[in-house]
Amino acid sequence: MNIMKKQSWYISENEVTDESLFNKRRDFLKLGAAALVSSSLVAEKLAAVETTPRKALSFKKTSFGRGLELNSFDQASTYNNFYEFSLNKKDPAKLAHTLKPSPWEVEVSGEVENPMYIDLQEIMNKYPLEERIYRFRCVEGWSMVVPWIGITLAHILKKAKPTSKAKYVKFITELDPEMFPDQKRGIFGNVPYPYVEGLRMDEAMNDLTFMAVGMYGKVLPNQNGAPIRLVVPWKYGFKSIKSIVSIELVEEEPLNTWKEINSREYGFYANVNPKVDHPRWSQAKERKLGSFFKHKTEMFNGYSEEVASMYKGMDLRKLY
Ligand code: MTE
Numbered sequence: 210m211n212i213m214k215k216q217s218w219y220i221s222e223n224e225v226t227d228e229s230l231f232n233k234r235r236d237f238l239k240l241g242a243a244a245l246v247s248s249s250l251v252a253e254k255l256a257a258v259e260t261t262p263r264k265a266l267s268f269k270k271t272s273f274g275r276g277l278e279l280n281s282f283d284q285a286s287t288y289n290n291f292y293e294f295s296l297n298k299k300d301p302a303k304l305a306h307t308l309k310p311s312p313w314e315v316e317v318s319g320e321v322e323n324p325m326y327i328d329l330q331e332i333m334n335k336y337p338l339e340e341r342i343y344r345f346r347c348v349e350g351w352s353m354v355v356p357w358i359g360i361t362l363a364h365i366l367k368k369a370k371p372t373s374k375a376k377y378v379k380f381i382t383e384l385d386p387e388m389f390p391d392q393k394r395g396i397f398g399n400v401p402y403p404y405v406e407g408l409r410m411d412e413a414m415n416d417l418t419f420m421a422v423g424m425y426g427k428v429l430p431n432q433n434g435a436p437i438r439l440v441v442p443w444k445y446g447f448k449s450i451k452s453i454v455s456i457e458l459v460e461e462e463p464l465n466t467w468k469e470i471n472s473r474e475y476g477f478y479a480n481v482n483p484k485v486d487h488p489r490w491s492q493a494k495e496r497k498l499g500s501f502f503k504h505k506t507e508m509f510n511g512y513s514e515e516v517a518s519m520y521k522g523m524d525l526r527k528l529y
Contacts, residue, residue: 263427266338268358274342280353282425284498289432290347291451292399293382293389305431308388308452313436317365319457320375327365329436332422336360341419346481346510348445352495357440358423363414365456371410375458378413380406380439383454400466406439406450407463407477411519417442417512420453443512445479476528478520481510485526 291301313329332338338358346352366378382404386393392402412418419440422429429435434451441448447467467475474488483493483506494503509516 263430264333265427266333266358266423268338268340268423268426271339271341273340274344274354274356277342277344277354279342279356280498285353285355285424286430286433288351288498290446291432291434293391293402293404293452294432295391296399301432302430304390305435307390308431308435310428310431310436310452313454315437315453315456317369317456317458319379319459320372321458322370322372323368325369329422332360332420332437333428336364338422343417343419343440343442344510344512345440345442345446345449346495346506348447348475348479348487348492350490350492350495351498352506353498355424356426357419357421358426359419359421359437359440361416362408362418362420362439362456363416365420366413366458369458371458374460376410377459377462378408378410379455379457379459379463380408380450380453381455381457382450382452400470404450404466405463405469406448406465408441408448409462409519410458412441412516415516415519417515443481443509443516445481447475448479474528478523480516480520480525481506482508482525484508485528 287302288298289301294301294304314326316326318324338360340356340358342356344354384392384403391398420437421440422437424433437453438451439449462477465477468477486492492506495506496503
C-alpha cells in the first residue's frame with residue numbers, strides 16, 4: 210500500500226537522515242519557500258521547526274521499511290495527538306516547550322527479577338540505537354511513515370528478566386502538570402491522567418515493538434513524545450504511548466486510557482484491521498499526511514507476516 214513506485218525525481222529518504230544532507234535539503238527548502246511564497250503561514254511553520262534545535266543521535270541504519278516513502282519531518286512534528294497539551298493537532302508543536310525531557314528516568318518494575326531505573330542519557334549514549342522506518346496508522350484514519358530511532362522493548366525487558374508471572378506490560382506517561390498543561394485541569398482535563406497503555410507479553414517481546422528516543426536522525430521533538438515513547442506499528446496509534454516514565458510487568462491486562470474513556474469504541478488490542486469499522490467511521494481506507502487521496506488500509510498495517518501468528522484463535526472482528 211505505502212510502497213510506491215519510484216519516480217525519476219524520487220530521492221531516497223533513507224539518505225535524508227544523513228545529517229548534512231538533511232540540513233542541506235532543509236536550507237534549500239527554506240530558500241525556495243522564501244523566494245516563492247511570502248506567506249506568513251509558511252514562515253511561521255519553518256520558524257517553529259527551526260526554533261527547537263534537536264541533538265543528533267548516532268545510530269545504525271536497518272532494512273526496516275526500506276522502499277517506503279517517508280513523510281517529512283515537518284508533517285510528522287506539526288500534526289500530533291498529545292492530549293496532555295491539547296485536543297487540537299497543531300497545538301502540541303507550539304505548546305510542548307514546557308516538557309523538560311532531561312533529566313529523565315524510566316522505572317522498570319513489577320514481575321521482574323531485576324527491577325531498575327534507566328537513565329535516558331544512558332540509552333542515548335550506551336545502548337545500540339537503530340533506525341527503523343515504520344508505517345504508523347491512527348485510529349482516526351490518517352497515517353504516516355516515520356524513521357524512528359531507538360531500541361526494541363525486548364532489549365529492555367530482557368535486562369529486567371521477567372518472572373513467570375509477567376503476562377502483560379503496563380506503560381505510564383509522566384504525571385506533571387507543570388510540564389503537561391492539560392493535567393492541571395484534573396477531572397476536567399481531556400482524558401484521565403496519567404495516560405496508560407498496555408501490551409500482552411508476547412506483543413511486548415515482538416521484534417517490531419520499539420522504544421523510540423529519536424526520529425529523523427535526532428532526539429524526539431517534545432510533541433512526538435520526548436524523551437522516550439513506544440511505537441507499535443501494527444496497532445492503532447493510540448497504543449504508542451508518549452513520554453514514558455514507568456514500565457511495569459503485571460499479571461492482569463492493564464486498563465488502557467482509551468478503553469477506560471470509551472470501551473464501546475476502543476479496545477485493548479487495537480490491531481489495525483480494515484475489516485472492522487470504528488462504530489462511527491470505516492477503517493477500510495486511510496489518508497497519509499500530505500496526500501490528497503486515500504489508500505487502502507492493510508491488515509495489521511502491513512505487518513501480518515511478523516505478527517499475525519500471535520492472534521491465532523482470536524476472533525479479530527471482536528473489539529477486545
Ligand atoms: N501518548 C500520550 N501520553 N498522550 C496522548 O495523547 N496520543 C496517542 C499516542 N500516544 C497520546 C499518546 C495517539 S491518539 C496517537 S495517534 C499518537 O500518540 C500520535 O503520535 P504522534 O503525535 O507522534 O503522531
